[in-house]
Amino acid sequence: MVRTPAGSFGPRDIDKAFMLPLHPHDPPxxxxxxxxxxxxxxxxxxxxxxxxxxxxxxxxxxxxxxxxxxxxxxxxxxxxxxxxxxxxxxxxxxxxxxxxxxxxxxxxxxxxxxxxxxxxxxxxxxxxxxxxxxxxxxxxxxxxxxxxxxxxxxxxxxxxxxxxxxxxxxxxxxxxxxxxxxxxxxxxxxxxxxxxxxxxxxxxxxxxxxxxxxxxxxxxxxxxxxxxxxxxxxxxxxxxxxxxxxxxxxxxxxxxxxxxxxxxxxxxxxxxxxxxxxRLIPETPAPRTTDHRKRLLGMAGAALALTLVAGTGITWGYLRLNDGDESLGSEEPETGTEGLITNADCSEESAFPSPSGPIEDLDAMQVEFSPDGRLLAIGSFNHGLTLWDWRKGEEFARPIEELNGIGSMEFAPIGCMVAATSLRDDADQEQDYRVTTTYDLPSGEAVDHLGVQPPPGPDGSLTRRSLWDFSFSTDGAYLAIGNRPDFMEENREAVGIIDMRTGEMSTTLALRSAYNLAFLDESRLAVATGGEISLWDVETGEEVQRIRNVIENRMAVVEGEDQIVLIRDGRIDWLDLEDESTIVSFPLDDYSKADETEQGAWINDLSVDGERGLVHFSWSTRSDDPDPDDLGTDRENQTHGHLWEVESGKDLLDGNETLMTRPVAFLPEVIASVNQDGGVDLIDPETLEVTDAIG
Structure with missing residues (x-):
């Protein structure tokens, strides 16, 4: 007896051709x-x-x-x-x-x-x-x-x-x-x-x-x-x-x-x-002309209107970019300076220009507190990098009015310096590339960091790699920059270590990729590389530990502890690095289920409050009816949040579908949380009640 398969085996047409000639509008x-x-x-x-x-x-x-x-x-x-x-x-x-x-x-x-x-x-x-x-x-x-x-x-x-x-x-x-x-x-x-x-x-x-x-x-x-x-x-x-x-x-x-x-x-x-x-492969590579860039950008059409936000008109307090013929892998500090971070806290006035006007629509994307707790940095889709005296609800400074494609943000652990990633447009390069810029508030200096870059080509041209993520060491001595190397290169150095005391690249780490970076202490750096997390000693440039079976390229380190929080199959694990034992796990059933749907799901935050023993995890799914005016932001998507208490294992947000569904930042006396509408809630960490809001 012939068993008919459970699926419907109906006849279908098969592809008419394996390869077709290029269309006149295809980019070369x-x-x-x-x-x-x-x-x-x-x-x-x-x-x-x-x-x-x-x-x-x-x-x-x-x-x-x-x-x-x-x-x-x-x-x-x-x-x-x-x-x-x-x-x-x-x-x-x-x-x-x-x-x-x-x-x-x-x-x-x-x-x-x-x-x-x-x-x-x-x-x-x-x-x-x-x-x-x-x-x-x-x-x-x-x-x-x-x-x-x-x-x-x-x-x-x-x-x-x-x-x-x-x-x-x-x-x-x-x-x-x-x-x-x-x-x-x-x-x-x-x-x-x-x-x-x-x-x-x-x-x-x-x-x-x-x-x-x-x-x-x-x-x-x-x-x-x-x-x-x-x-x-x-x-x-x-x-x-x-x-x-x-x-x-x-x-x-x-x-x-x-x-x-x-x-x-x-x-x-x-x-x-x-x-x-x-026979289709040319014996000698054809020279690239400027026309291909115009044709590819023409293909993008409206994409450029959204992605290539004008970078002109941006006034940099100070810019250290090596545009010469040498490798872009080193950064020279200004003669006579003792380091890139000014020895002053965030109580001083900012040397950056005052805000150009009031903010009516913040549309926040990221939040981060300064090391002294005085300032709250808010990455705004509409207004760039904004710094707030959160207790007074007043904007303190706006180092940059526009950040094209704003990404990660982080304060240095000393002084009053904040770093942020953004896209940079280069007329001599086909694709935009992502850089990290450090903004030293007391001095007003803005420094671009490109990390590890390839040497110039035979014709002297430069092709700059995009940057994935960055992290300061816990003493502020180092800034790790993770780049996207060319996957065909024999020597892939995806991470560069900048000595913040000299501004020079002191070490490079031989990694194929570096999606998420976090320092555990003064010298050990955790790097999510795609399926694994590797730990490196940045002073020796040697790998010291490797954690496998990691599903997502998001992680968080526990300040002052030899511990890391990562995502494995269907759960979050809080890991003791000494023996790689799991201290506690939290289920991700709802996220995993949503991620398996056609729409998919993506993580918008994973962060830890080690002092209170809290783990925050939030994620997004595509809205059924997105607002075209809010493309590029997350506020028109469906967002979801969890806040687990390590001691009890309880989800403190269980039953609350609106609180802490986007990125958060922790202080002992307050939690700052980007809300669904793009404002920032200030939350009492004891009661989880919203006591105030910005934007």
Missing amino acids: FVGPYRLLARLGEDVDTRSYWATGPNRPPVRVRIARPERATDPIFRAAFARRMEVSLAVSGPDVARVVDFDPTSPVPWVATENPPGTDLATFVRTHGPLSVSALHALAVTTARGLASLHSIGHAHTELRPQNVLLDETRALLSSPAASSLDGSNDTYTALTPPEGQGTPAGDVFSWAAVLCFAVSGTTDPRGVERMPLHLRGVVDSCLQASTRMRPSATDLIEMLGGAASSTSWPPEFGSLITRGADEMR
Whole structure:
């Protein structure tokens, strides 16, 4: 008796072509990559086959213009890239480069010459038994590597299985549609929907049925070879509990060492297609011209209106940028200064200009208290960096009226210096790049910090890397800057350590990426690198500890303790670093459930009040009806907050859906919290009552 799969195996059209010529409006270059042909498109992006000087071929996905203007999409795009970076193993295409901060975000993933499964079957017919077994093993191994770090592929389709001359390769999770609508093969979708490892297993079996039959109707099951029939049947069970795991599949197929070599006749067909693709690769790289930038920016359209907020008219109190021919990796202090931080507290008057006028619509994004507790820094979407005497409810200073794409903020632990990240537009560079600027209030000096930068190119041109995050050491002696290196570089130094006493780069840390940075003490730096958190001694430049199985690239350190708070699968763990034991955990069921939906979810804050033993966690989901006037902010999204008490394990915000749903900052006598409307609530930490508000 032939069992009909639980999913609906209805006939569907298959992609009409594997590669198409470039359209006249396609940009010739994206980042360092020259586009050679179109591979396809979905509701989010367009995909191209591309190559660059001394680089293997890649698949470049570029956000559609209408998506590039959507801050929710941009955040989800960046999050997808972070997830994809954690993937390792030879059976899943790697992310080799990306830029989520570009006016038009893009990502490049491994895509060797060859074809995809859909195109091969359409052109040459179903796979032989030996080729089918090799396909089954490599794709199962690819799923197992994804599932081992807690991620599902979500779009396992014939067009997402790449075939090169030696192997099959699952497309990167970065190549999946962010809203799940990239669904050419709905017949291969599990009955419960995509997004889980069990769903991937169902789709894996359905893809094998297609590979052996060339059809997506029930006849595919009937044509499955007998030695694979039982495996496939078990994967197509209606109940997810009855399906094997990807690891089980490997064992059922003969183990990880089972042969995955293509049979000769199959490999020769793949080679023929690969040779055709190689003919597209120019023998010598074409020179880049200024026209490509205009064409790519033209693609962005309205994205530029939102992203490239004018940086002109900004008056810097002091700017230290090395624009010469030497590496941008060092910063020279002004002659005669004793350091970048003035020895004065925040009780002194600011040397920065007074506020230009009253604030009517604050639209706060971030909050941070000064080390003496006198000032509250508020990162405003509408008014840049604003500093407040929070007790009086009066604005103290406004060091910068506009911050394009405001990101992290942090006060130095000594003096009265605040640092903030923002986007910088450079007419000589295709993409904007993110920098950290320190504002020393007593002196009025504003210093740009670019971190580790590559040397000038052969023609003297500079390509500046974007910055991810930064952190001051607990004594203020160091400022760590995390950059996004080129993923094709052999020597990746993603973190630079600035000696704040001299202004020079004293150390660089050899890391592939650095998304979140936090100092534990005077010299130990924690770095979230994508799936791991590594601890470094910045004075020696040596890694001293590594924490694995980390799901999110957000963390918080506990001041004065050898402890860190991080996110693992479905929970927050408060960790003792001495033996990596978990002191306490808090569930993230609501966030995890929302994150698995088509809309997704993203974290807007994770912070700790070590003195009181409190953990704050807040997150956002896309609003069903966002206000177009509030694009780029979080106030039109749905936001949610938790405040756990370590001693009791109780969520102090349970039942309160409006309080502390966005970033917060702690003082012994008050909690500052960005509210849903973009103002800042001042909250009594004992009663959790709002006693006052700013904005």
